[in-house]
Amino acid sequence: MEKALFIIIAVIAVAAALNVLIQRNPLYSALSLIGTMAALSVLYVMLRAQFIAAVQIVVYAGAILVLFIFVIMLLNAPKQQLQIDKQKGLRYLAIPLAGLLLAEAFYVVWRVQDIAMPVVKEGEEAVGTTWSVGVALFTHYLLPFQVAGVLLLMALIGAVVLARREGDK
Amino acid sequence: MPALLQAATDFQTIARQAGQLIMPEAILTLFACAALILDVMLPRNRKRVVAWVCLAGIGASLVSLGILYFNISSREAARTGFFDMIIIDNYAVVFKLMFLIGAALSILLSIKYLDTEGEQRGEYYALILFSVTGMMFMASGVDLLTLFISLELMAISVYILVGFLKRDQRSNEAAMKYFLLGAFSSGVLLYGISLVYGLTGTTNLAKIAAALPTVASANYNLLGTPADMRYLVLLSMILMAAGMFFKVAAVPFHMWAPDAYEGAPTSITAFMSVAVKAASFAMFGRLFLYGLPDLRGALEGDPANNIAGLPGWALLLGIVAAITMVWGNLAALIQNNTKRLLAYSSISHAGFTLLGLIAGNQTGYTAFIIYLFIYTLMNLGVFGCIIALRRRGIAGDRMEDFNGLVRKAPWLTVMMTIFLLSLGGIPPTAGFVGKLYLFMGLIETGNPWLVRLAILAVLMSAVSLYYYIRFIRAMYIEPESEPQPLSLSRPLQTALAVAVLLVMLIGVYPQPLIRLTQKAATSQGLKTYVYEEKPAATDSTDQPGAVPLPPTPPRR
Numbered sequence: 001m002e003k004a005l006f007i008i009i010a011v012i013a014v015a016a017a018l019n020v021l022i023q024r025n026p027l028y029s030a031l032s033l034i035g036t037m038a039a040l041s042v043l044y045v046m047l048r049a050q051f052i053a054a055v056q057i058v059v060y061a062g063a064i065l066v067l068f069i070f071v072i073m074l075l076n077a078p079k080q081q082l083q084i085d086k087q088k089g090l091r092y093l094a095i096p097l098a099g100l101l102l103a104e105a106f107y108v109v110w111r112v113q114d115i116a117m118p119v120v121k122e123g124e125e126a127v128g129t130t131w132s133v134g135v136a137l138f139t140h141y142l143l144p145f146q147v148a149g150v151l152l153l154m155a156l157i158g159a160v161v162l163a164r165r166e167g168d169k
Numbered sequence: 170m171p172a173l174l175q176a177a178t179d180f181q182t183i184a185r186q187a188g189q190l191i192m193p194e195a196i197l198t199l200f201a202c203a204a205l206i207l208d209v210m211l212p213r214n215r216k217r218v219v220a221w222v223c224l225a226g227i228g229a230s231l232v233s234l235g236i237l238y239f240n241i242s243s244r245e246a247a248r249t250g251f252f253d254m255i256i257i258d259n260y261a262v263v264f265k266l267m268f269l270i271g272a273a274l275s276i277l278l279s280i281k282y283l284d285t286e287g288e289q290r291g292e293y294y295a296l297i298l299f300s301v302t303g304m305m306f307m308a309s310g311v312d313l314l315t316l317f318i319s320l321e322l323m324a325i326s327v328y329i330l331v332g333f334l335k336r337d338q339r340s341n342e343a344a345m346k347y348f349l350l351g352a353f354s355s356g357v358l359l360y361g362i363s364l365v366y367g368l369t370g371t372t373n374l375a376k377i378a379a380a381l382p383t384v385a386s387a388n389y390n391l392l393g394t395p396a397d398m399r400y401l402v403l404l405s406m407i408l409m410a411a412g413m414f415f416k417v418a419a420v421p422f423h424m425w426a427p428d429a430y431e432g433a434p435t436s437i438t439a440f441m442s443v444a445v446k447a448a449s450f451a452m453f454g455r456l457f458l459y460g461l462p463d464l465r466g467a468l469e470g471d472p473a474n475n476i477a478g479l480p481g482w483a484l485l486l487g488i489v490a491a492i493t494m495v496w497g498n499l500a501a502l503i504q505n506n507t508k509r510l511l512a513y514s515s516i517s518h519a520g521f522t523l524l525g526l527i528a529g530n531q532t533g534y535t536a537f538i539i540y541l542f543i544y545t546l547m548n549l550g551v552f553g554c555i556i557a558l559r560r561r562g563i564a565g566d567r568m569e570d571f572n573g574l575v576r577k578a579p580w581l582t583v584m585m586t587i588f589l590l591s592l593g594g595i596p597p598t599a600g601f602v603g604k605l606y607l608f609m610g611l612i613e614t615g616n617p618w619l620v621r622l623a624i625l626a627v628l629m630s631a632v633s634l635y636y637y638i639r640f641i642r643a644m645y646i647e648p649e650s651e652p653q654p655l656s657l658s659r660p661l662q663t664a665l666a667v668a669v670l671l672v673m674l675i676g677v678y679p680q681p682l683i684r685l686t687q688k689a690a691t692s693q694g695l696k697t698y699v700y701e702e703k704p705a706a707t708d709s710t711d712q713p714g715a716v717p718l719p720p721t722p723p724r725r
Contacts, residue, residue: 139252140252141254141314142251142252142254143191143251143255143306143315144254144312144314144315144318147303147306147315147318147319147322148318150198150299150302150322151303151318151325153202153299154296154299154322154325154326155325157205157292157295157296157299158296158325158326158328158329160292161290161292161296161329161333162329162332162335
């Protein structure tokens with residue numbers, strides 16, 4: 001079961017990543033990137049890294065949305081004729097699909113209480129929680145964490161150096 | 170909560186260690202931040218004060234590095250810290266010294282160059298300090314995570330510095346090329362790192378070294394099922410090597426170097442060709458000598474089950490070193506832009522430096538470090554002379570710009586001659602000492618293939634003399650092509666004088682440097698390797714001839 005789920009999610013992640021490269025419209029590429037990130041966060045959940053999974057969604061989806069807007073505003077994405085009108089047939093498929101999704105959601109809410117929680121082995125309960133990530137970050141990985149901080153500061157300065165207007169000379 | 174208490178005690182240990190082990194890096198970071206603030210406060214025509222502040226920072230860092238060195242010398246043991254993320258041993262200290270000297274001389278060279286370009290800005294010096302901080306962590310990192318983040322800290326600062334002359338089209342192009350290829354190579358390196366982590370379950374180099382003999386054996390048992398992981402181990406090793414070849418600009422991963430070197434501000438070209446290269450080699454050595462020592466020789470197969478043996482990284486490095494030396498030197502012959510020519514020359518020197526790693530004995534490792542040290546001095550000197558030729562309206566990077574230099578600036582010509590002869594490896598200079606050690610290391614192994622490699626290196630060294638002598642011919646024999654006099658600034662003169670004095674001093678009396686580098690080469694954890702006289706004669710099942718110099722890491 002877990003293996004099957006892993007394969008499905010992994011295929012989605014790779015396919016979305018490829019789609020990022022294949023799409024000519026930068027907007028579609030950015031959207032596919034969100035798909036990759038979402039699939040990755042599912043993989044993190046499967047590895048019991050809930051915190052990183054949540055961060056993946058919050059940070060990346062957020063960051064990607066910003067990127068999205070930048071792409072539209074700065075790069076002047078090519079305006080493509082949207083072809084929604086030509087696909088009228090799909091509209092009738094959408095209604096049963098939406099119904100199916102709703103039914104699925106209700107089923108999950110209804111049955112969620114009956115599902116036995118997975119047995120957590122000794123020493124595993126702390127993996128992937130905010131607490132364990134925090135402790136690891138500030139003890140074991142303190143040095144790389146600090147160096148990464150310097151790295152970000154430096155990158156920020158570099159961006160300012162390269163992007164500053166020449167007119168104020 | 171006992172775990173929290175434990176964390177609190179851990180934190181105290183960290184705080185104590187931080188004061189000592191990363192002091193040189195911490196000082197540099199603080200001075201870089203101070204430089205940024207100072208830059209905002211200073212009026213436009215006094216920005217060069219920032220340069221002196223940064224030099225003071227490098228001086229303070231040198232002092233604290235010295236204290237650290239005496240600390241580990243008196244204990245006669247390396248110190249590890251931050252949960253084995255870094256190690257301060259002689260290897261790290263010598264490389265850090267090298268980076269600090271390289272950075273100090275680069276800053277001295279930069280002051281005049283930026284004045285000429287009209288780009289005297291404080292961020293430049295702060296970025297140099299940040300990149301040196303990254304380099305210093307690269308030399309002492311013994312964890313893949315620390316190493317990679319430090320590498321990026323260094324590399325990204327340098328990408329920005331390459332594109333620092335925003336109004337210069339060539340600088341922009343160079344920065345773009347360097348950035349794209351550099352980012353790509355980092356990705357390749359990271360892929361190799363992730364495979365190693367997957368195979369061994371740790372990012373700590375010492376633990377990886379301990380786990381690899383088991384993982385890379387033909388009869389490795391993975392969760393009860395026999396699995397031959399050797400191909401995956403080799404793949405990860407090759408990916409990591411490819412990433413590092415990119416960084417040190419070894420053929421066939423050298424394409425970015427001539428363009429980046431030509432387009433970058435000359436002072437940054439100097440910095441890139443010495444400090445960045447030395448730092449990449451420091452990390453290369455750490456990864457391969459400290460983390461993957463058991464992949465050097467052949468990975469043994471299992472004749473009983475018809476599993477063939479596989480070659481190790483010594484072969485890969487040998488082939489790459491050979492084609493790097495040949496291609497770098499031959500391509501340099503036809504260049505007319507001096508920065509491009511020196512880029513190819515620096516590619517060929519990367520090939521020479523690799524020889525020290527391939528030799529695998531004490532002499533080889535000493536040569537590896539000593540050669541980088543000497544190369545730092547002499548290459549900075551050559552670029553300093555090119556910067557001296559840069560004047561208003563004259564780029565100074567064409568071979569013709571050297572014409573008749575002896576009549577305009579006799580002292581500069583003499584210094585340039587010494588640097589060039591040193592790069593070519595002519596006896597009374599330091600370059601000879603470095604090359605001698607490299608060749609000795611290879612010949613000492615007694616392995617016929619390595620001796621052939623040494624002969625090739627000597628031949629290529631002779632070829633390199635041709636293009637170094639082209640400079641000398643232009644300076645002494647050709648008539649002057651333009652009459653405009655040179656403007657040598659005091660800092661530039663100081664940097665050149667220091668470099669030339671050290672090059673001559675090391676050439677005549679190399680013992681102190683040799684002693685220092687020998688100490689570094691015998692650092693704990695750097696495994697040496699002895700080649701067998703006749704591979705067919707012995708059939709020991711154990712790792713053939715591996716000398717357990719330090720206590721060998723325990724096998725899992």
